[in-house]
Amino acid sequence: MLDTIEVQNEDFDMSALYNALRHNNTSNGAIVTFTGLVRDFNQGHNVGELFLEHYPAMTKISLTNIVAQARQRWTLGRISVIHRIGRLTQGDQIVFVGVTSAHRKDAFDGAQFIMDFLKAEAPFWKRETTEQGPRWVEANSDDSKALTKWER
Amino acid sequence: MLDTIEVQNEDFDMSALYNALRHNNTSNGAIVTFTGLVRDFNQGHNVGELFLEHYPAMTKISLTNIVAQARQRWTLGRISVIHRIGRLTQGDQIVFVGVTSAHRKDAFDGAQFIMDFLKAEAPFWKRETTEQGPRWVEANSDDSKALTKWER
Amino acid sequence: MAEKPVIGNEARGTQMINVLFFGQLREQLNTDKLSLDTVSNVKALKIVLAQRGVIWRDILASDSTLVAVNQIISNEETTLCDGDEIAFFPPVTGG
Amino acid sequence: MAEKPVIGNEARGTQMINVLFFGQLREQLNTDKLSLDTVSNVKALKIVLAQRGVIWRDILASDSTLVAVNQIISNEETTLCDGDEIAFFPPVTGG
Numbered sequence: 001m002l003d004t005i006e007v008q009n010e011d012f013d014m015s016a017l018y019n020a021l022r023h024n025n026t027s028n029g030a031i032v033t034f035t036g037l038v039r040d041f042n043q044g045h046n047v048g049e050l051f052l053e054h055y056p057a058m059t060k061i062s063l064t065n066i067v068a069q070a071r072q073r074w075t076l077g078r079i080s081v082i083h084r085i086g087r088l089t090q091g092d093q094i095v096f097v098g099v100t101s102a103h104r105k106d107a108f109d110g111a112q113f114i115m116d117f118l119k120a121e122a123p124f125w126k127r128e129t130t131e132q133g134p135r136w137v138e139a140n141s142d143d144s145k146a147l148t149k150w151e152r
Numbered sequence: 153m154l155d156t157i158e159v160q161n162e163d164f165d166m167s168a169l170y171n172a173l174r175h176n177n178t179s180n181g182a183i184v185t186f187t188g189l190v191r192d193f194n195q196g197h198n199v200g201e202l203f204l205e206h207y208p209a210m211t212k213i214s215l216t217n218i219v220a221q222a223r224q225r226w227t228l229g230r231i232s233v234i235h236r237i238g239r240l241t242q243g244d245q246i247v248f249v250g251v252t253s254a255h256r257k258d259a260f261d262g263a264q265f266i267m268d269f270l271k272a273e274a275p276f277w278k279r280e281t282t283e284q285g286p287r288w289v290e291a292n293s294d295d296s297k298a299l300t301k302w303e304r
Numbered sequence: 305m306a307e308k309p310v311i312g313n314e315a316r317g318t319q320m321i322n323v324l325f326f327g328q329l330r331e332q333l334n335t336d337k338l339s340l341d342t343v344s345n346v347k348a349l350k351i352v353l354a355q356r357g358v359i360w361r362d363i364l365a366s367d368s369t370l371v372a373v374n375q376i377i378s379n380e381e382t383t384l385c386d387g388d389e390i391a392f393f394p395p396v397t398g399g
Numbered sequence: 400m401a402e403k404p405v406i407g408n409e410a411r412g413t414q415m416i417n418v419l420f421f422g423q424l425r426e427q428l429n430t431d432k433l434s435l436d437t438v439s440n441v442k443a444l445k446i447v448l449a450q451r452g453v454i455w456r457d458i459l460a461s462d463s464t465l466v467a468v469n470q471i472i473s474n475e476e477t478t479l480c481d482g483d484e485i486a487f488f489p490p491v492t493g494g
Contacts, residue, residue: 124398
């Protein structure tokens with residue numbers, strides 16, 4: 001299968017992921033990647049550490065469904081989605097989405113669609129360590145609004 | 153300045169470009185990259201080699217203007233644009249656009265905007281070596297249509 | 305509908321369903337898993353759970369509470385069968 | 400307006416403009432650079448150049464031919480000054 005979908009504690013290597021999307025793939029002239037990192041500041045607090053919890057039986061199913069929906073809407077080549085769980089700190093990589101296509105627009109739309117649905121539906125929850133102690137990250141209303149872009 | 157804009161013969165290293173966007177940049181949680189590669193097939197012909205010609209006095213000015221326009225429309229962190237010129241072959245990297253932002257949507261829109269305007273306005277021309285001999289690549293009407301997305 | 309919690313048991317093969325709670329919900333309800341008699345759909349399950357107290361009622365009535373049936377995002381009309389796994393959770397915050 | 404080509408010369412500091420041609424246009428017109436007397440705007444320049452022949456007239460009249468004045472994408476109304484660099488080229492195909 002052309003899709004790599006992983007949920008893991010370990011960090012990922014952007015360079016290796018990019019090479020896997022590119023290697024022996026001369027029919028696809030466009031590669032779009034998204035990487036999400038732990039920011040130092042979120043919702044009015046300095047962030048020290050994050051703990052990423054998930055619903056283990058569902059996470060990979062959810063990501064697989066989202067990727068399948070993207071494939072139905074655009075002509076996409078290779079797709080990689082990597083999401084980390086567990087303890088993360090400032091500047092750490094959290095998520096990678098990489099999409100190849102023969103066409104630039106399909107690659108951009110596919111990658112953004114996957115990220116928008118991942119943010120709205122994939123069962124991950126972040127708990128932050130802040131100066132005021134630990135707290136659950138609040139969902140961002142922009143993330144549900146982002147889905148309206150994909151209605152049709 | 154936060155922008156890296158280069159027009160060069162040499163290949164570029166995706167990993168180094170990504171690390172430059174990411175390193176010491178914990179205020180930006182989102183990195184979007186686009187890479188364009190030489191496809192094996194274009195406009196009904198198998199492609200052997202490409203030669204990328206440009207208007208040397210204008211290329212960097214054009215890319216700088218496009219990046220400045222993107223910065224006016226979205227809140228962007230670091231931006232890198234690398235475009236190669238000269239002789240290229242199947243699977244070679246042609247162009248890299250990388251954009252960081254605090255927000256995912258800004259990073260996606262910024263990167264796609266830069267690529268759409270680069271494709272429509274930056275003075276590069278491709279000549280292909282095909283089985284039928286060399287020929288200038290025809291502009292793709294999708295590339296001018298892509299700009300309508302950014303009208304406002 | 306009698307409520308018969310059997311915490312931590314596997315409902316598959318019995319006339320029961322497994323109900324899971326994640327994130328802030330798990331802490332607010334102080335519950336990560338219940339096994340309950342099978343009910344017709346998600347709406348009926350919410351009615352059963354709401355009997356556990358005000359906090360349960362409020363959380364289950366909230367528009368922001370999501371539900372998945374057998375790991376697929378679902379809604380109140382989704383029908384339930386013996387052995388199903390139902391999960392309630394707050395808005396997700398991955399990525 | 401007399402046409403006085405001085406091929407390959409630098410127009411800056413004189414009452415002249417430099418006109419460049421790129422890509423397929425350069426080959427079709429068999430010309431990469433001209434120095435001409437300064438004219439008022441791009442439209443006036445096209446009229447001067449069209450006198451060189453049918454192929455010049457057709458290419459300059461084409462909607463798909465782009466023009467840049469001093470390295471900025473421009474149009475027929477863009478005014479010209481002594482020393483300006485004007486480039487005509489076909490639709491770009493980079494990226």
